[in-house]
Amino acid sequence: MSLWEYANPVKFLALSARVQPFAWGAAALGIAVGLVWGFFATPDDFRQGSTIKIIYIHVPSAWIAINAWIMMLVASLIWLVRRHHVSALAAKAAAPIGLVMTVIGLLTGAIWGQPMWGTWWAWDPRLTSFLILFLFYLGYIALWEAVEDPDTAADLTSVLCLVGSVFALMSRYAVLFWSQGLHQGASLSLDKEENISDVFWVPLVISIAGFTLLFLALVLYRTGTEIALRRSRALSVRLDRNT
């Protein structure tokens, strides 16, 4: 019994079918509880008023946007080292989710920024690095679309993901050098004395957990779709050959 057993698509799909109902259910529960609690059961911030409530979408989507890329990086490495197709397809499946989460993070940030900072957009390091992350997602997805042979596509996108990760990280610290920050610092860290108040913290963490489970469920679902697509293509090739 090892983790690599699930590199077999049949075993992966069986496990995925068992996990998915729980993942969907828990995700729906977490997001519903987190958002309803956050929107209706927390007090307004004394300076930001009710605009603080966007935090329950903004922070979880940004969390997924970054961690989806990290998951793609791990999946790409597994594909390059052990050549498990499920891994490559999972990376492919995660990319559009990460892209959408990046856009949600940027949009909710802009909506919050307009009343609070007086501007939709500022060239702040965090905002800028998120925009760069968005570009990396675009390039990654475009490369998947452009290469016809699926294995070559998986290879090339994996290499791009690896190199892109290094450059994305460099960009993250380069923009710190280049511009002054407007975005607030981290306020959820485990190792800091001063974080945001527990009143906001608890629903936020529930919402983050809900978004993470949603990501898990979506990746499992989309990977299953990719596997089915790959199989149907293989079948149609075989049919063509026989007729």
Added chain:
Amino acid sequence: MIALLLRDLKLALRAGGGFGLGLAFFLILTVLVPFSVGPQSALLSSIAPGILWLGALLACLLSLDRLLALDFEDGTLDVLATAPLPLEAALAVKGLAHWITTGLPLVLAAPFLGVLLNLPPEGFGWLVISLLLGTPALSMIGTFGAALTVGIKRGGLLMSLLVLPLYVPTLIFGAEAARRGAIGMDAETPLFLLAGISLGSIALLPFAAAAALRMTIR
């Protein structure tokens, strides 16, 4: 390796247009900027370092699709891949040839275009140094991008989409060094970081480019 370098240089020189095209593009872009933002010399001198860096970057990008595509079509890359010379070294040489034919002329031309954009006198030295340190990174990153997209039909636009985000750190540090130099601030820190990116790219990216190329021509 030297033979390969000389071959690439000769091809670039004699194939017509390849050598001067990037330079001409750089010149035209610089000439167009005052038309688009207006001829006020104060404004131009404050944006000059950034414009020159952006122009050099785009001129580099423009010549990338010739870097490997022709060799891919006529089978030279297959020969290189099976040659005793490691593919990594071959690609490093190709990056070097691209830098000599594109990056170096841009570095040499930049001060003259700086005059057009009213670059402050203190800025010229820093501009040239920052371009000299930064353009090798642009060429190597470009070689990686070209290796990644060489097998794709009409991959030119896709390559821009892939390569431009990778250019971000180089552009930030390079333009920042040139800008700080131009207004008399200390420009050494961004220059060191820029040199670090260039050295890192030269050391590591040939391996990534060769890996990508092997996947395409396998």
